[in-house]
Amino acid sequence: MTEAYIRKKPGMASVKEMPVLQDGPPPGGFAPVRFARRIPNTGPSAAAIFLTTFGVFSWGMYQVDKGNKIQRLGAVKDFNELEAAKSEIQTWRSAFQNEPDIPAGTTPSQFILAPKLVNNYLQSLKSREESLREQVEKAKKKEAAFIVTFAKWEQEITDQS
Numbered sequence: 001m002t003e004a005y006i007r008k009k010p011g012m013a014s015v016k017e018m019p020v021l022q023d024g025p026p027p028g029g030f031a032p033v034r035f036a037r038r039i040p041n042t043g044p045s046a047a048a049i050f051l052t053t054f055g056v057f058s059w060g061m062y063q064v065d066k067g068n069k070i071q072r073l074g075a076v077k078d079f080n081e082l083e084a085a086k087s088e089i090q091t092w093r094s095a096f097q098n099e100p101d102i103p104a105g106t107t108p109s110q111f112i113l114a115p116k117l118v119n120n121y122l123q124s125l126k127s128r129e130e131s132l133r134e135q136v137e138k139a140k141k142k143e144a145a146f147i148v149t150f151a152k153w154e155q156e157i158t159d160q161s
Contacts, residue, residue, distance in 0.1 A: 044052075
């Protein structure tokens, strides 16, 4: 489509010859636009927000302090338990060093890695326990026999007097 066809004028010499077509406001003008700031005066005041924030912060710091105290007490208890465990481990270590069934130079890590060594050690402990029980039973029988003999002697002494 050519310009001549759109404007219904045959051939224009310049743009200045074109009729002016411009958009404008509607008759009577546009409706007024409200542009003023309208801040609602509802809601808490600045002082209320500050006091609430201060209160929440204070409560949180109280909780943190309480948690720190509990953690400190727990650390002291853990330290005491650790010291007790260390002394018990030292006792066991010295006991194992004095055992004849454990080969010299055996470390605790070898006990973990060598279940056969542990089984042999436990079996020897069981056999020792059984032999000790037998010895206790024999001692109890001897004690009972001695008590009976002692009672007979006492009876004889009382009969003679």
